[in-house]
Amino acid sequence: MNHISIYLLLMKMRETKVSYKTKNVITAVMTFSCILFPIQILAQSKSESTLFEEYKEPTERADSLIVNQLRRKGVHFSHNNSVTLLTTGKDKFNDLFKAIDQAHSSIHLEYFNFRNDSINEELIRHLAAKVKEGVEVRAVFDGFGNASNNRPMKKRHLKAIREKGIEIYEFKPMEFPWLHDIFNRDHRKIVIIDGKVAYTGGMNVADYYINGTKVVGSWHDMHCRIEGDEVNTLQNIFLRMWFLASGQKIHGAKYYRGISNPDYIKGLKPDTCGSAGNKMVGIINREPHVSKDIIRYFYVNAINDAKDSIKLINPYFTLSRALKKALRNAVKRGVKVEILLSVKSDIPLTPDCGFYNAHQLMKEGCTIWMYEKGFHHTKIIMVDGKFCTVGSANLNARSLRWDREENAVIIDPCTTHELDNLFEAQKKDSFKLTETKWKQWRTSWQRFRGWFAHLLSPFL
Numbered sequence: 001m002n003h004i005s006i007y008l009l010l011m012k013m014r015e016t017k018v019s020y021k022t023k024n025v026i027t028a029v030m031t032f033s034c035i036l037f038p039i040q041i042l043a044q045s046k047s048e049s050t051l052f053e054e055y056k057e058p059t060e061r062a063d064s065l066i067v068n069q070l071r072r073k074g075v076h077f078s079h080n081n082s083v084t085l086l087t088t089g090k091d092k093f094n095d096l097f098k099a100i101d102q103a104h105s106s107i108h109l110e111y112f113n114f115r116n117d118s119i120n121e122e123l124i125r126h127l128a129a130k131v132k133e134g135v136e137v138r139a140v141f142d143g144f145g146n147a148s149n150n151r152p153m154k155k156r157h158l159k160a161i162r163e164k165g166i167e168i169y170e171f172k173p174m175e176f177p178w179l180h181d182i183f184n185r186d187h188r189k190i191v192i193i194d195g196k197v198a199y200t201g202g203m204n205v206a207d208y209y210i211n212g213t214k215v216v217g218s219w220h221d222m223h224c225r226i227e228g229d230e231v232n233t234l235q236n237i238f239l240r241m242w243f244l245a246s247g248q249k250i251h252g253a254k255y256y257r258g259i260s261n262p263d264y265i266k267g268l269k270p271d272t273c274g275s276a277g278n279k280m281v282g283i284i285n286r287e288p289h290v291s292k293d294i295i296r297y298f299y300v301n302a303i304n305d306a307k308d309s310i311k312l313i314n315p316y317f318t319l320s321r322a323l324k325k326a327l328r329n330a331v332k333r334g335v336k337v338e339i340l341l342s343v344k345s346d347i348p349l350t351p352d353c354g355f356y357n358a359h360q361l362m363k364e365g366c367t368i369w370m371y372e373k374g375f376h377h378t379k380i381i382m383v384d385g386k387f388c389t390v391g392s393a394n395l396n397a398r399s400l401r402w403d404r405e406e407n408a409v410i411i412d413p414c415t416t417h418e419l420d421n422l423f424e425a426q427k428k429d430s431f432k433l434t435e436t437k438w439k440q441w442r443t444s445w446q447r448f449r450g451w452f453a454h455l456l457s458p459f460l
Contacts (some may be wrong), residue, residue, distance in 0.1 A: 281409065
């Protein structure tokens with residue numbers, strides 16, 4: 001969710017039955033936010049130049065470098081993980097429902113939003129059935145994420161869910177004075193089952209991940225299932241968020257993985273890599289005031305560490321100065337940089353900024369692919385065929401500076417190769433950006449709009 005989306009939310013409220021007093025309060029909040037947001041951005045921008053390690057020509061392999069860099073930032077890596085990629089909404093929800101149906105003890109869900117639609121209803125049915133079997137079910141969602149989607153869960157929906165025995169809480173509900181609702185939202189998407197199996201990635205709970213939308217067509221995104229010690233890390237993230245949302249302190253060995261994966265959860269999509277069960281994985285978790293710079297740190301250093309190739313897909317390509325510089329320097333070192341963006345988008349203005357940045361980077365040697373067959377909401381990067389990331393973080397100001405985000409960093413050539421193959425397949429439905437194509441594709445007005453949008457990139 002970005003600053004422009006707040007505006008759209010208010011426009012939506014304008015069309016619905018909202019009291020005159022409420023509208024006045026919302027207007028006041030927006031006025032104050034427009035004042036405070038630039039101030040906070042400027043304060044953070046001053047320190048960005050000192051955030052990252054001084055760049056040096058990489059001599060070690062990229063995977064070794066990024067692991068050591070993240071370890072110095074307190075990120076833990078374990079070596080006994082399996083990672084199964086779920087590359088479609090159908091794959092993700094089918095796999096998730098199978099795992100839920102076999103839960104013995106607990107099911108924990110943390111999402112930016114649960115859209116009140118058919119896939120959410122199906123999820124609730126599966127969860128309610130497990131409650132009847134004595135399984136503990138806890139769910140938390142972001143208040144702003146809920147309010148900003150076009151089919152939010154309302155009080156009556158939450159009441160009906162709770163009556164089924166599912167504990168569900170809203171993180172930072174939108175309440176007066178609402179100023180706090182603009183910053184530090186929970187944008188993560190995490191599910192942990194029995195403390196043994198975990199899911200994470202870019203998908204919320206919404207049926208458009210399967211059916212697409214009328215506006216953008218098919219909706220592409222990425223999730224993965226993790227089995228191994230990093231499930232414990234994801235469980236820790238959830239339990240901290242659960243405490244913030246509910247006030248309940250949940251603890252105990254039953255919520256954590258022991259020495260082996262569960263053998264009672266069967267029929268899930270397998271990890272077909274030879275490295276299955278032995279993959280090195282670390283979780284980078286952006287927590288305001290605790291690890292606020294970790295996502296930016298990872299991306300900039302991952303790009304700076306590259307010696308051969310970078311492949312990147314991200315829906316909101318607004319980029320910080322540090323990221324632009326890192327990509328330009330990578331090209332100068334002879335690294336093949338390929339970036340895939342969507343022609344279509346679910347929000348206004350932000351894509352214009354992304355197109356402007358793409359054009360500038362194209363002129364400096366990056367290869368830009370513009371995906372035409374639907375909307376790519378995927379957030380991945382692959383470096384040198386050695387490591388990759390799957391997670392919730394966009395490359396915009398909200399994800400990198402404000403919101404709670406989480407990405408799995410996977411140090412594994414096989415998993416990285418699987419994502420490389422996905423990238424190559426998506427190029428078939430894309431056009432390569434050239435100067436000629438740029439002038440044909442974007443009108444003078446659109447090019448101006450992109451230039452103007454890039455000036456607003458700290459707010460998008």
